[in-house]
Amino acid sequence: MEKIHDLQYVLPIIIGLCFAIVFLQSGIDKIIDRKGNLDWLKGHFKDSILKSTVSINLTIITVLEVIAGMISLGGVISYLISGSDFWIKQGLILSLITLLLLLFGQRVAKEYDGAKTIVIYLGVGLVSALILM
DSSP states (O other), X not given: OGGXXXXXXXXXXXXXXXXXXXXXXXXXXXXXXXHHHHHHHHHHTTTSTTGGGHHHHHHHHHHHHHHHHHHHHHHHHHHHHHOOOHHHHXXXXXXXXXXXXXXXXXXXXXXXXXXXXXXXXXXXXXXXXHHHO
């Protein structure tokens, strides 16, 4: 029980849960309301070079988000059982890649406020990577 007061033990759990929550919620929303997301994204990218690839890009992002979230959550479970943070790190790597793709899309769409929000998540992810080193 004293491990709960040890930051070196607790921080990987918090990092894994953070990215599990962010990406599972986002990915599941994209699955449940695919049509709504697709309609919104078609408008969002209508004047960009990505306008003809919105549907496939939504699918790719959805798959990446769900996998990143699942690996992050599985990483927390694995960490609690074995003490290894390997899967938390793998979830974080996939989360960072996914965030870069989302950032690219926001910049291409010239949605700079949305890009700023993604940069905040990216910053949290990069600090998390430093913590897990």
